[in-house]
Amino acid sequence: MTTSPLLDATGVAKNYGAVAALRNASLSVLPGEVHALMGANGAGKSTLVKILTGAISANAGRILIRGEARDIRSPAAARRAGLLPVYQEPSLIPDLDVLSNLRLTGTPVEPFRAWVRELGIADLDLRDSARDIPLAVLRVLDLARALAVEPDVLLLDEMTAALPANLAEKVLEVVRRQGDAGRAVIFISHRFVEIAALCDRATVLRDGETVGVVDIVPGVEEEIVELMLGTRIEKAKVAARSVSEKAASAPARPRITVKNLRVGIKLSDVSFDLADGEVAGVVALEGQGQDELFAALAGSIRPSGGTIEVDGQAVKFSHPIDAIRSGIAYVPGDRSEALAMQRSVRENIALPFSAALRNWGPIHMRKERATVQSAIQRLQIDTRAQGEVQRLSGGNQQKVTIARWIAADARTILCFDPTRGIDVGTKQEIYKLLRELAGHGKSVLFYTSELEEVQRVCDRVIVIFGGRLVDIFRVEEADESALMRAAYGLPRGAKADIGILADPQSPSSGTTP
C-alpha cells in the first residue's frame, strides 16, 4: 500500500557562515512509522530537526506537511501544524516550575501527568522548578509534554542519550506505541540496538546530505554504518579490532583507594581501589550516587565521611585544583559544563595550564602550540571550526574535553559518560584512547550509560545501586545481563528477565529504600 507521507522535506540546506551544516537533506515520514534519522556527529541531524520545527530557518529546501507546502517560522507554528520536537537540549524554562512550564506551552496537565507516570517517573512534584530536576528526568518531562498534546509527528533528538537504561526502555516502549497508533515519530539515536528494536526505516545523513533511506531489517547495521561513515569506515573497523584485543594489565599497586566514602544521603560506604594502568568501569542506573562519587573524587564536593587515598596518602580535596594537583582529572558528561564555548579549541585545551597562580604570567606560545597540537592529533579532533568550540560538532567538543587532560598529562582520568551522543566512529576512537591511556600506565575511572561499552573498555566493573557499591565484576564475568541485574540491585545469579525492551518490574526489590 502506498500512503502519502505525513512529512516530506527535500533539498534542505543550511549554512553557518562558511560552513554548510546541511547541504541537501531530505526526509520523508509516513503515518504510523518510527523513522530513524542517523548520521555521524556533525552530520546535521539536529539542524534538520530544528529546521523542520521552525527553531531555525533553512537557506533552501521545501517542506510538505500532508502534501501541503507549509512555511514553518517558529516552534509555535510547528506546534500548530502538529509537529512536536524534543530537542537535544532540555527546553523547560529553568526558573519556572513544571506546572508553569505546562501553562506556558498550553499543555493539558492531566494527560501530561499520565504520560509522566507511563514513562516511569512516579514521584514528580509539579511545583518543582525545572532547575532542580535532574537532567534525565527533564528529558522525560520534555517528552511527556510533547506526547500530551498528541502530535502527528514527534521528533526526538537523541532522546535516550542521557537516560539510564530503565528510563530509556520506557521511552522506547512509548515511542513504539505511538507508531502503532498511526502517528509518526522521527527518532535520532546513535545506539543501533535502539534503532533495531524500534524503527521501521532509517534516513542516513552524511556531511549534511541524505545518503540513503533503508528499511530496518536484521543485519542492516553494517549498511548504515557504511552510509554514515563513508570513507571513515576503515578506520572505525580497525579501531574496533584493536579494542577487542585488550591487554589484561597486571594488577599494579593501587593508584587510588577509596574507603567507606559517604556523601550525604546519596552515597554511603563505598570502597574500591583503582590501579595504575587500569580502566575501571562504573555501572549504575540514573541517580544511584555515581554523580556524587565522581564529584567527590574530582574535588567538586566534599565527602561527608570516609577517606580517599592517592598513592597511599590520605587526601582531602576542597577544590578541583587539589584533585588536579594529585593528578586526578575529571571529564564531565555534560560538555557545556567543561568547555568555554566561545573560546578556541586551543584555549580550551590549554586552560589547566594557566589555572595556578604562578602560571598567570606570559604564556610560552610555541611550547603551548606544540602540546595542544599533539593532543589534537592524538584525538583526531576535526579543527575546521576551531576558532570557537561552540562551532564544533558535539562529538568533537567531547574530544576537546578529554584532550585537555591528555595535554596536561593527568595520571588519573575520571570519565563520566564520555560517549553520550557520539557516533560509532568517534566512540571507537574514544575506547581506543582510554585503552591506550591505560597502556601508558594511566588509570581511568569510566562511568557509562551504555552497558556494551563496558566489555570493550574496562578491566573491572564497579556496580553501584542505591548509593552503595553492590558488586565488582572482572571484565570476563561482566556480560550485559549480569551487569543489568546488578545495576537493578539483584544479587548475582538471580534470574530476572531484564534487558532492552523487556518490561522490568519496579527496581525497588533491591537492598536499600
Next chain:
Amino acid sequence: SAAGKYTIGISNTVQGNGWREEMVCAMKAQALASGEVTKLNIAHRNTDAAGQLEDIRNLISAKVDAIVVNPADPAGIKAGLEEATKAGIVVVAVDQAVTEPSAYIISNNQEQYAYLGAKWLFGQMGGKGEVFYMRGAAGASADSDRDKGFKKALAEFPDVKVAQEVFTGWQQDQAKQQMLSFLATGTPINGIWTSGIDNVIVDALVESQAPLVPVVGADNAGFVGQLSSVKGLVGAAVTNPGSIGGAGVTLALQILDGKKPAQQTVLVDPQLWDNATDEGKAKLKAAADPSLSPEWPVSISIPDWTTYTKEQIVACKGPGE
C-alpha cells in the same frame, strides 16, 4: 545662653560641590558661633525636589525648631515647607527664593549675579564682539535665573553676539574639554562668561596659548588667585557667597528669638571685583586666600549676617561636634 536652646534642621540637595560644602560649613560655624543652637540636623545629599520633600518631612518628624533649606526648586518643595510652617517650624530658604509665602528667604540674587558680570564683560569688550557663554547645568533653576540676567545685559549691548552657548553642567572636566574644543575651532572670541566653573577655563587658555580674552567667573579661591597671578589676564569675579548659609541660620535664630524681619525676603546683592581697576585689584588682593580649597568661594562671611571666624568655618564643626 551658652547651652543653646534650638535644634535646627538643614536640607541641601547637592553634595560634593565646593560652593555647597562651604555653605554647609558656614551653617555649622554660625550655629556654633551663635551659641543658641544645641544640635544641627543636616540632610545633605544629591537628590531632587521630591527627595528634598522627603528630607524636609523627616526633619519635621525630628521636631526641629527651624529648617534652613537650599531649595532644589523654588516651587517643588512648597508642600513640605507649608507642612513645616503648620507644625510651628520656622522656615528659611537660602540661596534661592521659594514660592511658599510663609517661608523667609535670604538669597543671593542669581539674576543680578549674571547681569553684573555680563555687563562688565560686555563693557570690557568695547560693547561689541563675540562672547563664549558657558552656562551651568541645563534644567537647573539657578541656571535659568542666571540666563535671565545674562540675556538682560545682552539686550543692552546690541553689538555683542553669543558665539557659542554650552552647558558645563558645573563640571570642571566637561568645561575644560568644551573650552579646548572650542579653541580648536579657531573661532575668534572677545570674551568668556562662565557660570562659576572658571579656573579651568583660564587654565585652558594658558595651556593652548590662546589670546587671553576677558573672563568673568565667580569668587572661587582658584580663580581669584589667577586674577592676580596670571599675566595679561583681565577678568572679574562676581561674588556669590556660600556663606549665605550662615546668614540663613542667623535669620532663623532671629525669628525664633522673636525678631521678625521687616520683609519676608532679604536679597544679598553680589559684588564685582575686577582686576582692571585699582579699586578692584585691592578688593581681589584682600579677598585672595590661597589656603582655601580652590573650589571654595573666598567670600567666607557676610557682614552683619555672620559672626563666625575664618578658623570656625574652615574647621567646619557645628555645635556638639
Next chain:
Amino acid sequence: MNHFLRRQGWVSGLFALLIVLFIVTKLIQPGYGSGDFGSLARAVLPYAFAVAAQTVVVIAGGIDLSVAAMMALTSVTAASMMAGASEEYALFVVPFVLAMGFVLGALNGLLIVVTRVPDIVVTLAMLFVLQGAALLVLGAPGGAAAEWLKAMISGTVPIPGLPDAIDAWLPKALLVLIVCLCVIWVPLRRSRLGLSIYAIGSSELAAFRSGVPVARTRIIAYALSGLFAAMGGLALTMSTGIGAPIPGPYLLASVAAVVLGGVALGGGKGGLLGPIVAVFVLRLVRTDLTLLAIDPNVTAIIEGLIMVAVVMFGAFITMRGRQ
C-alpha cells in the same frame, strides 16, 4: 519547592528587617506616628514606581538604564501640560502621559529587538534621548499639577468600617501605590504573558523553543517598564507640583532595590513584592539617619555599607544553603 521557599524567605526576611527598623525609629523618635508614616509613603512613591519599572525588565532578563530619564520626561510633560490648564484637563493628561511612557518603553524594547544591540547600550542611549527630550519640553523646572492630583497622595482616606486609628495608618499615597501596582502586576503575574516574561528572562532559547514569542514579550516587558516609569514621573509631579527635566537619583536606587529585593540580575527570578519592601527599607533607613542627626558625610558611607552588607548576607545565606 526549595527554590520557592528561598525566595519567600528572602522577602519575609526583608519584612522582618522593615519591622525592626520601624521599632528602631519609634525608639529614636517616640513621637513617630501615622503622619510620619504618611510622609514615608509619599517618599517611597517615586522610588517604588522606578523599582517596579526596573523589576519587570530585570525579570525579563534585561536592564533599563533609562528609567530615571523616562520619569523626568513624563514628569515635565505632565507638568507643562497642566500648567495654566483647568482641573478637568488633568483627567486627559494622566492617561496621555501613561500612554506616552508605555509607547516610549515599547520603543526601547523595539530598538533592542530590531538592532540587536545589547539592552544596556540601547537604554543608555535612550537615557540621553529622553533627557534631551525632557529639556526640550521644559528648559528649567516648572509647570504645575492639578490640585486633585496633588491631593490624591496627601492625607488619608477614611475607610468605612475601620476605626480612625487604623485609617490614619493607611495614607493615600500607600493606597495609590498598592492599587497602581496591583492593577497591573497581579493579573500580569497570573497571565501567560507574565509567564512568558519570566521565561525569556530565565532562558531565551528554551522560551523560544517552547513557542514563546520572544521579541514581542521583550517589547511588552519594556513597555510595562515605561508605563511604571510614567507612573513614577506622575508621582514626582504629584508630590512636587512641578516637573524637573534633570533626572533624580532613581536609576541607581532602582537597581539597588531590585537586587536587595531578591530579584536576580540576569532574569527569571523574583517578584515585585521584594523590591517594593526593599524600597521601604531604604527610605526608612534614610529617615532614621536624619532623625539621628548623623553627620551627613557619614550617611553615604552608612547607606553604601547597608547595601553591600545586606547583599553579601544574602549571598552568604545562599552559599550556606548550597553546602
Next chain:
Amino acid sequence: MSTSAITPVPLGRRLKRFMADRPLVPLIILLVILVVILQILRPGIVNERWIANTIKFAIPLAILAGCQTMTMLTGGIDLSVGTVATMSAFIMATQIVSQDPAVAFLLAMMPAVLIGLVNGIGVGVFRVHPLIMTLGTSLIGTGCLQVYQRTVIASGAKIPDFLAWLGTGVTYGFPNALLLFVPLAALIVFTLARTGFGRLLYAVGDNERATRLSGVQYWQVITALYVTSSMLAGITGLLYIGLIKAPSLSLAEPLVLPSVAAAVIGGTSIFGGRGGYTGTIIGALILTVLTTLLTILQMPEGARRILFGLIVLFVTAAYLRIVEER
C-alpha cells in the same frame, strides 16, 4: 540542487566577511567618518592642536574603559572606577601640599587598592553581583572622600608639576600622556592575549564551572582583577587631575557611564567572554570626538543630548551589523 555551495561569493559579502574577521576596521572607519563630519561642519578644526586635545581627553576615558573591558570579560562591571579615580586625584592634590611626592602617591593609591580588594572579595568570595558590589563601594568611597575633604579644607591643594606636565603637556605635537598610555595599553593588550591571567578572564566569563573543573580558583582571578581595575582607575585619577588641574569631589564621576559605553561600542560583550582592549580604545576616541562634535553644534542642549543618544545607538548597531554574520 546544491546551488549555494559553489556560486562565487559576491563582493559585498566578501567585504562583510573581511570586516567581520577584523572588527577593528569598521570601528576605525566609523571614527574617521565622525572626524570627517566634524571637519565639514567646522572646516579647519581638525588640526594638530585639536588632535592632541582629543587624545588627551580620550586617554583617561580609555583607561577607565579598560577597567570596564577587563571586568566585562568576566561578566562583571566596575562602577566604582569614577569614585576611585576621584579619590586618588583628590588625595594626591591635597597630600602633595604637605607630603613627599612618593608618600603622597602611596596615600593616593591606597584607597584604590582597598576598594579593589573589597570589590574582589565581595564578587569573588561572596558572589555579590558586581554591579551592586561596585555601586556599594562607590557610595562608601564617596562618603569617605566627603569626610576626608573636611579635614583638608584649609590645607589648600596643589597639582604636582609632573602630573600637570603629563596631563596637559605636548611634545613634538604628541601629548605627554601617551608616555603613560601607550605602555599601559600595550600591557593590557598583552595581558589579555598572551598571559595566563588574560586567558582566565575570558574563560571565567565564558563558563565559570568549566574553569573550576580545570582547577581555576575563581576568587583569586576575580580579586586580582578588581584590584587591577581599581589601580588602573587610581592611575587614571592622577592623570586626570594633571589634565583638569582642579580637584573636586566629583572629578571623574562623569566618566563612568561613557567608560561603559566605550567598552561596549568597542565590541566587548557585557555578558562576558568576548571582546578586547584595542576596540575599546577606538570606542573611547569615538565618544570623545562625538562630544566635541556636539559641543560645537549650534543647537539647544536638549537636541544635543538626543543626537548624542541616537548616534551612540546608531554606531553600535551599525558596528554589530557589520561584525555579526548571521
